Amino acid sequence: MDNNSTLAAEVVSDFPSLDEQDENQLLPQLVAHLREHRTNLREEWADRIKGSHLLDAMTPQEMSAETTSVYDNYVEVLETGSVEALQHYARDLSERIIPRGVETHEVVGIVLLLRDVLARSLFEKYHQDFAKLNNVLDAYEPAANRIANTVAVSFVDERERVIRQQQDAIRELSTPVLPVRERLLILPIIGVLDSERARQLTEQLLTGIRTHRAKVVVIDITGAPDVDEAVANHLVQTVDASRLMGASVIITGLSPEIAQTLVTIGVDLSKMNTIGDLQGGLEEAERLLGYDLAGPGGQVG
């Protein structure tokens, strides 16, 4: 009984250490193998990429340069297990190729192809020794998966960063608050007014009233093709909030479609001061501000 348990303990303790040693040596072996056959494997990979019609936007020279550096990075990550360098490289690569119209599936595709090419070469090398092949794949697969994951995530991250940047740019451009006269602001709205933009418009208008000490604001929606109920209600609330800050709002340029929509969906616009076009709106605003209007001939009334 005693003897048996000691024996079992020894056996149990012996096996993992052997395995560990084995695996510790396997990865360097594997990396050495991949380095040794670098040229062949890389070319095979490039052929497969071409065969699958991925990265068609790139010239052969670019392709060769990129595949070489991706390959080297790949092997390096396998060796060191650190994905940071690869992350950096993938971000850099994405930055270069996104403007050229390279799609996410292409980037993921080439990384998966490389994974496949390398796995096949490992099969070929170790196919006589099935147990060893198993161990090699145990070491290779998780690392390869992690690499594929990292590259895909970096690419998508970069994409999203670009999109965010563009959204910011559009946002800044989309709702300018323009002072035209002392205490008179104009907000021309061009393009679709969705709820996010409407929210932003409110924010900019209210802070604009504060900074420019505006008494009258003209919101011109000639350039807005459509308004839904939520946005219309939001506009009404914006007008009310402006009033609380001591400014009155004139809305101009309601298109026939918008006018019909608003009345049909039953938005309460009774408190809104609306005027047909921007010109009329400005005249009304100047009247509110107490400017004397000159007629067309320049005679002051």
Next chain:
Amino acid sequence: MDVGPALVSILRQGRYLIASIHTALDDSEMVRFQHDLIQQIGRYRSRGVIIDVAALDVLDSFGSRTLRDIAEMARLRGALTVIVGIQPDVAFAMVKLGMGTGSVATALDLEEGLSYLDDHVSNGLMLGDSATATRA
């Protein structure tokens, strides 16, 4: 009754009273403020009241209702009220929650409020008590 540091200051400026709220008031402080202000309108025979809420970054429904009530009470006591200095965030939050200031006049800041009162309070005669400052 001692309430520590002043939460509200009520100053006399000619025929007007200027009440500045320095910090968020709870309900009982708000009621006390209402009481003090209405009392002082009579004592100083004021014709106009400016309530400055520029220091507030939040105004609850009780607060805005009290402000509306004060304006109505002040009107009964012969003074015109204008609320000034509502912050952008506060203004939008109030509208979102459906608690505007009703028919009470509002103006951007103290200066605007004073000029509004100057326009609407004249020699014992009150004009346009329900108009806003901007529709002057």
